[in-house]
Amino acid sequence: MVNRYPHQLVSDNASGVHPEVLAKFANVNHGHVTGYGADPVTREALERFASAFGKHSETFLLFNGTGANVLALKGMLQSHEAVICSDQAHLLVDECGAPEHFVGCKLIGVPTRGGKFGVEQIEAWLATDGGGVHHNQPRVISLAQATERGTLYSLDELRGIGEYARERGLLLHLDGARIANAAVALGVEFEDLAEWADVLSFGGTKNGLMMAEALVVLNPELLHRYPYIRKQGMQLASKHRFLAAQFLAYFDNDLWRRNAANANAMARRLAGGLTAIDGVRLCEPVEINLVFVQLPTAWLEALQCLTPCLAWRGEQQSEVRLVTSFDTTVDDIDRFIAAFGELASRH
Numbered sequence: 001m002v003n004r005y006p007h008q009l010v011s012d013n014a015s016g017v018h019p020e021v022l023a024k025f026a027n028v029n030h031g032h033v034t035g036y037g038a039d040p041v042t043r044e045a046l047e048r049f050a051s052a053f054g055k056h057s058e059t060f061l062l063f064n065g066t067g068a069n070v071l072a073l074k075g076m077l078q079s080h081e082a083v084i085c086s087d088q089a090h091l092l093v094d095e096c097g098a099p100e101h102f103v104g105c106k107l108i109g110v111p112t113r114g115g116k117f118g119v120e121q122i123e124a125w126l127a128t129d130g131g132g133v134h135h136n137q138p139r140v141i142s143l144a145q146a147t148e149r150g151t152l153y154s155l156d157e158l159r160g161i162g163e164y165a166r167e168r169g170l171l172l173h174l175d176g177a178r179i180a181n182a183a184v185a186l187g188v189e190f191e192d193l194a195e196w197a198d199v200l201s202f203g204g205t206k207n208g209l210m211m212a213e214a215l216v217v218l219n220p221e222l223l224h225r226y227p228y229i230r231k232q233g234m235q236l237a238s239k240h241r242f243l244a245a246q247f248l249a250y251f252d253n254d255l256w257r258r259n260a261a262n263a264n265a266m267a268r269r270l271a272g273g274l275t276a277i278d279g280v281r282l283c284e285p286v287e288i289n290l291v292f293v294q295l296p297t298a299w300l301e302a303l304q305c306l307t308p309c310l311a312w313r314g315e316q317q318s319e320v321r322l323v324t325s326f327d328t329t330v331d332d333i334d335r336f337i338a339a340f341g342e343l344a345s346r347h
């Protein structure tokens with residue numbers, strides 16, 4: 001079959017769906033079962049989540065990542081309370097105000113280095129806050145693992161923030177849109193990453209699924225709210241077995257691990273090739289499947305002809321983000337580097 005769409009490095013959602021996931025759709029596509037999650041496919045998928053996150057956890061399958069973040073927060077705080085997050089957090093800058101609109105809460109973006117923040121930045125913000133009835137009360141710390149800059153919190157860093165949150169009576173939310181990439185890069189299991197989290201937005205779509213994400217609730221005190229919040233929040237699928245089927249394929253034969261390992265490895269290859277070209281500078285360490293590089297602004301237009309990508313345009317120098325996927329091949333990267341090298345030599 002002719003591939004009508006050239007390989008793009010704009011995002012990990014530019015990719016298609018992994019064939020094992022498509023096969024699982026066909027596999028569960030027979031007979032009639034009760035909707036809304038009361039079916040054997042869903043039961044099996046939820047058991048896989050319980051194995052991955054521990055028996056005390058409970059998982060709710062959803063359609064998308066913005067929905068996961070919004071519903072996670074909806075169950076964690078009230079409208080007079082606030083979420084402390086990175087000033088680059090997806091939920092702060094890329095969700096069209098969905099958390100503010102649907103939760104009604106305030107989001108406080110604290111300054112980050114490489115997309116990460118820690119106790120120091122939280123304390124600095126709290127020190128400027130007068131407290132009292134005139135101010136939103138901080139209730140949730142939200143971290144992205146991996147971050148929007150492709151960086152990772154180590155298990156020690158997560159523990160530090162988690163312990164701080166518990167001492168201060170705050171809850172911890174993890175945005176895990178790329179949690180598989182993070183787990184593979186750190187060489188840990190999902191459960192290790194979620195140890196200090198109260199609620200986790202678990203991503204699947206960016207790592208080979210069609211459209212499936214999940215909320216993993218780890219704090220038993222919050223649990224009773226989520227079945228209702230999901231339905232009220234319009235994220236309860238009626239033909240639920242097809243959301244569940246995607247996760248069955250994901251956990252079968254470690255598909256999540258294979259996909260993330262490939263995407264991460266291709267990002268390292270891409271970064272190696274790009275930084276060998278004069279004029280290109282790496283902006284962040286490449287820890288998952290995101291590559292941020294600085295290059296002359298004069299190259300931008302030609303680069304955008306090779307692949308669409310996010311770009312932050314400066315007068316002389318610009319920054320771009322390139323993203324590899326579960327299905328990016330060595331050949332895709334090498335061809336891109338060769339074409340990019342040629343355009344660089346022309347300027």
Ligand SMILES: Cc1ncc(COP(=O)(O)O)c(C=O)c1O
Pocket residue numbers: 064065066067069090091144147148175177178205
């Ligand atoms: C860190 C992070 N969180 C959440 C999301 C939201 O995912 P969706 O586009 O499915 O709403 C994204 C998507 O780009 C993301 O990068």
